Amino acid sequence: MPELPEVETVRRSLAPLVGREVVAVEVISADVVRGTSPQVFRERLVGRRVSALDRQGKYLLIRLQPAETVLVHLRMTGRLCLVEGNSPVGRHTHLRITLSPGGELRYDDQRRFGGFWLLGAGALPQGFSTLGPDALLAPLPPGRLRAALARRTGPIKAALLDQRLMAGVGNIYADEALFRAALHPGRPANSLRPTEVRRLLAALGETLREAVENHGTTIADFLDGRGEPGLNAQALRVYGRSGLPCEGCGAVIQKIRVAGRGTHVCPVCQHLAEARERG
Numbered sequence: 198m199p200e201l202p203e204v205e206t207v208r209r210s211l212a213p214l215v216g217r218e219v220v221a222v223e224v225i226s227a228d229v230v231r232g233t234s235p236q237v238f239r240e241r242l243v244g245r246r247v248s249a250l251d252r253q254g255k256y257l258l259i260r261l262q263p264a265e266t267v268l269v270h271l272r273m274t275g276r277l278c279l280v281e282g283n284s285p286v287g288r289h290t291h292l293r294i295t296l297s298p299g300g301e302l303r304y305d306d307q308r309r310f311g312g313f314w315l316l317g318a319g320a321l322p323q324g325f326s327t328l329g330p331d332a333l334l335a336p337l338p339p340g341r342l343r344a345a346l347a348r349r350t351g352p353i354k355a356a357l358l359d360q361r362l363m364a365g366v367g368n369i370y371a372d373e374a375l376f377r378a379a380l381h382p383g384r385p386a387n388s389l390r391p392t393e394v395r396r397l398l399a400a401l402g403e404t405l406r407e408a409v410e411n412h413g414t415t416i417a418d419f420l421d422g423r424g425e426p427g428l429n430a431q432a433l434r435v436y437g438r439s440g441l442p443c444e445g446c447g448a449v450i451q452k453i454r455v456a457g458r459g460t461h462v463c464p465v466c467q468h469l470a471e472a473r474e475r476g
């Protein structure tokens with residue numbers, strides 16, 4: 198599932214959209230337009246010009262002039278691509294937005310969990326209104342994160358995945374940041390010492406920035422807005438590496454279950470007992 202670095206990669210790769218005008222909208226699968234009818238969606242887009250592309254967590258926001266915003270969430274297999282208008286339409290193409298001068302924004306989604314919403318028209322996706330600050334653009338100050346974690350008895354990994362606390366982190370980058378911070382994902386969130394909270398924030402920032410520089414992680418099917426895969430998979434240190442040696446200590450990376458999610462951990466570098474040792 199695309200996480201913050203992948204959505205940021207899509208956002209950057211779609212920069213050529215800015216300045217183009219929407220001349221036609223073809224909704225092939227009505228269910229990808231959420232919270233409003235395809236007809237209203239079409240009417241509100243046609244004639245407007247793309248003025249900017251923003252991102253909050255895993256949401257992409259397409260800003261239009263006069264004032265309108267299209268919210269996109271790619272969920273599992275959603276893909277936004279800027280193509281030449283005459284390129285063949287795929288089996289999983291659900292939406293086509295024709296642009297002037299030239300080009301077409303296409304939405305493909307094999308599993309069809311993703312969707313489009315109009316900000317200010319109809320219902321918004323569940324969880325959007327409670328979305329926390331973006332983990333890359335507005336990282337929490339250590340004191341604020343510490344205070345939030347102090348109220349949580351669940352595993353630290355669950356806190357990182359909670360989009361209300363900070364937006365954008367998913368399974369890959371939670372595992373990677375915790376490894377980089379040498380913290381076990383199963384540590385109770387409220388057991389982290391102030392130095393560990395600072396280490397975690399630094400590790401998370403480094404992990405996300407590196408992944409953005411590498412154009413995101415492509416494991417199964419992620420492609421950016423030009424149809425290019427990301428290069429970050431080779432930079433991953435624990436995610437998807439169970440059974441392989443840890444680059445830090447040589448121990449075998451394990452896959453365990455934390456917060457209901459498959460979780461990759463080095464049993465030596467990320468020691469669970471650390472919480473008890475502090476007394």
Ligand SMILES: [Zn+2]
Binds near residue numbers: 443466
């Ligand atoms: Zn290790």
